[in-house]
Amino acid sequence: MDLSSAEWHKSTLSQGDGxxxxxxxxxxxxxxxxxxxxxxxxxxxxxxxxxxxxxxxDIRNGRFD
Incomplete structure (x- = not known):
């Protein structure tokens, strides 16, 4: 699988150095x-x-809380 064109994004809630x-x-x-x-x-x-x-x-519904 070619992922070379992937545009990676971190959460805006990321803390510190990310x-x-x-x-x-x-x-x-x-x-x-x-x-x-x-x-x-x-x-x-x-x-x-x-x-x-x-x-x-599932995350939004609290399944993993």
């Missing part, structure tokens, strides 16, 4: 990519848009 958060790339066709900002060259997780949507919905 090296303790995840980065998300939403610009890729049919895929959402997620990586650890401290280790950007480590394996990257990928999700379908529907999987990502379900995950975000």
């Amino acid at each position: 090296n303790n958060c995840v980065e998300v790339a939403l610009n890729l066709p049919d895929i959402i990519a997620v990586r650890d900002s401290k280790s950007p060259h480590e394996p990257i997780l990928t999700f379908t848009p529907s999987e990502w949507s379900a995950f975000i919905s």
Whole structure:
């Protein structure tokens, strides 16, 4: 999978030097990519848009609180 065109974004809520958060790339066709900002060259997780949507919905509904 070619992720070379990924545009990585950190949360605006990121604290300090920004090296303790995840980065998300939403610009890729049919895929959402997620990586650890401290280790950007480590394996990257990928999700379908529907999987990502379900995950975000669960977060907003407090499922992981």
